[in-house]
Amino acid sequence: MLPGIYRWIHILAGIMWIGLLYYFNFVQVAALKAAQADSTAAGITKHVAPRALFYFRWAALVTWIAGAALLGANFGAAFTFQAGYEKIGLGAWLGTIMLLNVWGIIWPNQKKILGIKPATDEEKNKARRVAFLASRTNTMLSIPMLFFMVAQTHIAI
């Protein structure tokens, strides 16, 4: 019963995390550019982005914790690519790198961009670029990450 619950939470939180990641990359980046052109960007940066980032970063953490719980005693075998665990191990590593990206790079830089942490205009511009590239990196990594998570039980390699 418990592994099923962990899997359910892992998928629920994972949909929220990756769904918001795709929202940022497929929708918000382009929308912000258009909104800046007609001076309506504040609606996104003040009211949408902080809420989306809140659910994004916490969903990332819940996804990882539920995934780790789901691996349970196989956690070490997956992360060290033991026989039979190569696919889920790679998926787990990619997910871990993505989580570290969220909490270690994207969120600290977003705090400067959104004015939660004081920053000069130059620091804000640098933070925008770093957060953008980290977010794009996570979008890129999500593609193989999801492939190998699915592959563990559904794709023969």
Next chain:
Amino acid sequence: MKNPLDSLWGTVISGFVLTVILYYVVKALAGG
């Protein structure tokens, strides 16, 4: 050279290319 991550579709294509590369890495790891 332009960074493929600057473009949305460059990012998506990079993800698919990375998937193919990692597929062969895992295949080699698994002794296939």
